[in-house]
Amino acid sequence: MPISFAGAVSVTAQANRDVAYGGTTLPAGIRSRFINNVNGITYHILEAGFESAARPCVLLIHGFPELAYSWRRVIPPLARAGFHVIAPDLRGYGPSGGTDVTFDDDLAPFTLLNKVRDMLGLVSAIGYRSVVAVVGHDHGSGVAGWCALARPDVFRSVVLMSAPFAGAPSLAFNTANDPPKPSASAGANIDDDLAKLPVPRKYYQTYYTTRPANENMWHPPQGIHNFLRAYYHFKSADWKENKPFPLTANSASEMAKLPRYYVMDLNKGMAETVAPEMPSASATAACQWLPEEELRVYSAEYGRTGFQGGLNSYRVNRDPKYSAELQLFSGRTIDVPSAFIAGKSD
The missing domain is CATH 3.40.50.1820 (Alpha/Beta hydrolase fold, catalytic domain)
Structure with missing residues (x-):
C-alpha cells in the first residue's frame, strides 16, 4: 500500500507540468x-x-x-x-x-x-x-x-x-554422506490446509497467482477508485483492527488469525474482501495521508494498466x-x- 510521511513536505496545488501523472499533487522540483x-x-x-x-x-x-x-x-x-x-x-x-x-x-x-x-x-x-x-x-x-x-x-x-x-535460498548440504530424513511436515500444503478450515480460507499471495485476480481488482463491482480506497484503508493504521501480534506456528489455524486481506475467504476475490471495510465519507474526507485527489492518481493509472504487471511478480515468486x-x-x-x-x- 502507499507509504506516507505526514508533514514531510507540503504539496503545491499548482500544476507541475513536468510529470507524466499527478501534476496537481506533486511538488515543484519533481x-x-x-x-x-x-x-x-x-x-x-x-x-x-x-x-x-x-x-x-x-x-x-x-x-x-x-x-x-x-x-x-x-x-x-x-x-x-x-x-x-x-x-x-x-x-x-x-x-x-x-x-x-x-x-x-x-x-x-x-x-x-x-x-x-x-x-x-x-x-x-x-x-x-x-x-x-x-x-x-x-x-x-x-x-x-x-x-x-x-x-x-x-x-x-x-x-x-x-x-x-x-x-538467498539454501542448497542441500552434505546429502551425499548424510541423506535427509523425511520430516513429519513433508508434503504438507498450507493452501490445502487453509481450504479445509471450518471457514475455508486462502493465502492472498496464492490468490494473486490466479488468472481471475487481475480482472477482479481492475473491474470490481465497486469501481477501481473505491476498491483502492477500501484496500488501502483496510491495510492502514486507520483500520482499528490492525494490531500486529506473533503467530505461534506456521499452521493454517494460526494463519487464519491474520486479517482477511492476508488470509482471504476461499470463495471471495480481493474486491469482495475489502468492500466491507470501505471507510465512511467523513473518514475519507478526513484522511490526510491519502486525500481523494492523490488516490485518483492511483485509480487512474491502474484503471489504465490493470494490475497484471505486479501480479506476475507474485507468480514468479511462487514458481520453483x-x-x-x-x-x-x-x-x-x-x-x-x-x-x-x-x-x-x-
Missing part, C-alpha cells in the same frame, strides 16, 4: 523522465535533485499496488539534503514498459534477478556507477535486498521497508522454476550497511 532501452524496455522515473551531476544518487523502489508516486513526500526532503533522488515505476507498472501486460506473458522478465538487472541498467543509463542507497518498500523491499546482495559494488547501502528480506536461479547466491549475505523499517500497525 520531474518525469522516460529512460529508453533499459534492459529492453522504456522506464518512467520521477526524480529530484538532478541539477548537479556531482550529487550522490538514492534509488527508491515502490511496492504493490503502488507507483513511483508513492515516494512523493520522500523525494523532496532527500533532494534538499543533497541527493539526486530517482524513483522508477517498476517493470509492468504505470508508464514503464509501454505495453499491456497479460496473464499469458512470459514470466521471465518479472524475476527478481531481472529486476536487479533493470535497476543496474537504469542507474547506469542515468550516469551513475553506484548509488549511495537503494530503498525498497513492500515488494520493492525484495528488489532492493537483491540489489544489495547481488551487486554490493553498485548498491552501497540498503533500506528495507515493511517486508523483511528472506535471503524461477526461484531456483536464486540458489546461485546461496550462502551470500547482505554485507553493505542496512536498515529495516516497519510501521507500528504493519
Whole structure:
C-alpha cells in the first residue's frame, strides 16, 4: 500500500507540468523522465535533485499496488539534503514498459534477478556507477535486498521497508554422506490446509497467482477508485483492527488469525474482501495521508494498466522454476550497511 510521511513536505496545488501523472499533487522540483532501452524496455522515473551531476544518487523502489508516486513526500526532503533522488515505476507498472501486460506473458522478465538487472541498467543509463542507497518498500523491499546482495559494488547501502528480506535460498548440504530424513511436515500444503478450515480460507499471495485476480481488482463491482480506497484503508493504521501480534506456528489455524486481506475467504476475490471495510465519507474526507485527489492518481493509472504487471511478480515468486536461479547466491549475505523499517500497525 502507499507509504506516507505526514508533514514531510507540503504539496503545491499548482500544476507541475513536468510529470507524466499527478501534476496537481506533486511538488515543484519533481520531474518525469522516460529512460529508453533499459534492459529492453522504456522506464518512467520521477526524480529530484538532478541539477548537479556531482550529487550522490538514492534509488527508491515502490511496492504493490503502488507507483513511483508513492515516494512523493520522500523525494523532496532527500533532494534538499543533497541527493539526486530517482524513483522508477517498476517493470509492468504505470508508464514503464509501454505495453499491456497479460496473464499469458512470459514470466521471465518479472524475476527478481531481472529486476536487479533493470535497476543496474537504469542507474547506469542515468550516469551513475553506484548509488549511495537503494530503498525498497513492500515488494520493492525484495528488489532492493537483491540489489544489495547481488551487486554490493553498485548498491552501497540498503533500506528495507515493511517486508523483511528472506535471503538467498539454501542448497542441500552434505546429502551425499548424510541423506535427509523425511520430516513429519513433508508434503504438507498450507493452501490445502487453509481450504479445509471450518471457514475455508486462502493465502492472498496464492490468490494473486490466479488468472481471475487481475480482472477482479481492475473491474470490481465497486469501481477501481473505491476498491483502492477500501484496500488501502483496510491495510492502514486507520483500520482499528490492525494490531500486529506473533503467530505461534506456521499452521493454517494460526494463519487464519491474520486479517482477511492476508488470509482471504476461499470463495471471495480481493474486491469482495475489502468492500466491507470501505471507510465512511467523513473518514475519507478526513484522511490526510491519502486525500481523494492523490488516490485518483492511483485509480487512474491502474484503471489504465490493470494490475497484471505486479501480479506476475507474485507468480514468479511462487514458481520453483524461477526461484531456483536464486540458489546461485546461496550462502551470500547482505554485507553493505542496512536498515529495516516497519510501521507500528504493519
